[in-house]
Amino acid sequence: MLKNAMEEIVQGIVTVLMSGSDYQIFCKCQQCQEDIIALSLNTLPAHYVTSEKGRTAVFERMNSKENLEWINKRVIQSIYTVGKYPHRS
Ligand SMILES: [Zn+2]
Structure with missing residues (x-):
């Protein structure tokens, strides 16, 4: 199961923010x-993982106030950028 755990984290944040x-x-x-x-x-x-254990470790590491604040900030920037030029890509 090769996957980027950051993708799942960002997906979750986008879903929460967009419904706010x-x-x-x-x-x-x-x-x-x-x-x-x-x-x-x-x-x-990117935080690629190959197992459920690795995925959990990344989630735990990213689940701090500082990390979430910093990731949230990047996501919010992206929401504004895409919102300014929707359906361009
Ligand atoms: Zn759209």
Whole structure:
């Protein structure tokens, strides 16, 4: 199971943020959500894992206030960038 654990973390954050009241003005179609996730992942370090154990370890490491704040900031930047130019990619 080769996968980028960061992708799952970012996906979760995007889902939570986009359903919040602060981001109701942005388009929430599949394309925009994927563009936001892709843009965020391009600016975040990848954390590839090959097992459930590795995945859990990354989640635990990223689940600190500082890490989540920093990842959230990148995701929010991406929401604004995609929101300014939706359906361009
Ligand atoms: Zn859209």
